[in-house]
Amino acid sequence: xxxxxxxxxxxxxxxxxxxxxxxxxxxxxxxxxxxxxxxxxxxxxxxxxxxxxxxxxxxxxxxxxxxxxxxxxxxxxxxxxxxxxxxxxxxxxxxxxxxxxxxxxxxxxxxx
Amino acid sequence: xxxxxxxxxxxxxxxxxxxxxxxxxxxxxxxxxxxxxxxxxxxxxxxxxxxxxxxxxxxxxxxxxxxxxxxxxxxxxxxxxxxxxxxxxxxxxxxxxxxxxxxxxxxxxxxx
Numbered sequence: 706x707x708x709x710x711x712x713x714x715x716x717x718x719x720x721x722x723x724x725x726x727x728x729x730x731x732x733x734x735x736x737x738x739x740x741x742x743x744x745x746x747x748x749x750x751x752x753x754x755x756x757x758x759x760x761x762x763x764x765x766x767x768x769x770x771x772x773x774x775x776x777x778x779x780x781x782x783x784x785x786x787x788x789x790x791x792x793x794x795x796x797x798x799x800x801x802x803x804x805x806x807x808x809x810x811x812x813x814x815x816x817x
Numbered sequence: 818x819x820x821x822x823x824x825x826x827x828x829x830x831x832x833x834x835x836x837x838x839x840x841x842x843x844x845x846x847x848x849x850x851x852x853x854x855x856x857x858x859x860x861x862x863x864x865x866x867x868x869x870x871x872x873x874x875x876x877x878x879x880x881x882x883x884x885x886x887x888x889x890x891x892x893x894x895x896x897x898x899x900x901x902x903x904x905x906x907x908x909x910x911x912x913x914x915x916x917x918x919x920x921x922x923x924x925x926x927x928x929x
Contacts, residue, residue, distance in 0.1 A: 735915055742858075747821075747907055747920035791858060797915045804850050804872075805918065807860040 710808050711794055717814040724781040726811040728794030729774075735799030737770060739779050742791045742810070751779075751792075784815045820844050823908050823921035830898055831929055838893045838924045840908030848914050849891040851883060854905040854923070863906075865914065866891055898928045 712727045728737070736755045740748040752768045754761045754777065761768050767780040781788055791812045795805035821842045830836055842849060851863040864883045865872045871883065880896045895902060905925050909918040 738917060740918075740920075745923075747922045748860075748909075748918070750917040750919065753917050793860070799915055804862040804865045804914065806862070807852075810858050 711792070711811045713811060714809065715812045715814070717816060718784060719816050720784060720786055722784055724784050724788070724813055724815075726779045726792050726794075726813070728777045728779070728808055730777075730794075730796050731775065732798065734772070734796050736797045737777050738795045738797065738805065739766075739768060739777075740793045740795060740807075742793065744790070748793065781813075784813075786815050786817050789813060789815045820919050821908055821910055821921040823906075823924050825924060826922065827925050827927075829927045829929065832898055832900060834898050835894070835896045836898060836926070837895070838906055838908075838926075840891050840893070840921060842889055842908075842910040842919070844910055844912075844919060846910035846912050846919070847888070848911050849885070850909045850911075850918070851891065851893050852907045852909065854907060856904070860907070863893075864891075867914070895926075898926075900928050902926060903928045 710729050718724055734756050736753050738753045739751040742748045752761055752763050754768050754770045765782045770777045791810040793807050793810045795807045797805050824839045848867040850865045852860045854860050862874050863877045868888050882894045884892045905923045907923050908921040911918045
């Protein structure tokens, strides 16, 4: 079954506002990763958060992980037009070369 | 400089044909993957491969076969192409399974 469901499916905000995207999953994880995909391009790795971590930062990005609720959030502060993209969370369960399981993604539009 | 390169970028072919997509990474990563992204942007793993083991997603038809001449290459061969094979195919690599992925720019396959 599909793991890593993003919420909302689409989000449109004004430039300068903060954008928050959520991700839920069903089974235990080793780590959870967030990726960005610009239209017509490949995915770009943003942040990896391990199951024993609760929060990580990278520039304007902040990721939280709540393993008790099996959920993660990605916050983009002071959004820019260039942040317009689809954002995916991906779950890694570990224990073998099964790869990452991706969610459906959140399409973020930043209005100038 | 390209870390993960895929060729071709676009592929239009008729039903029943056989085609290959090439992938090369110059990152020295141990593990490579093939993902299929459908029209709704859902990413599904097809194969993962390191220098010891090939893991095949059981839902992938046996018309699809990965071929790895060496650690830096993982090509995808597709026999008897069907309309439903139309999608964007992404190659990716990671240092080890569970680490962040580096994706190629994708190959848009259209079967007519």
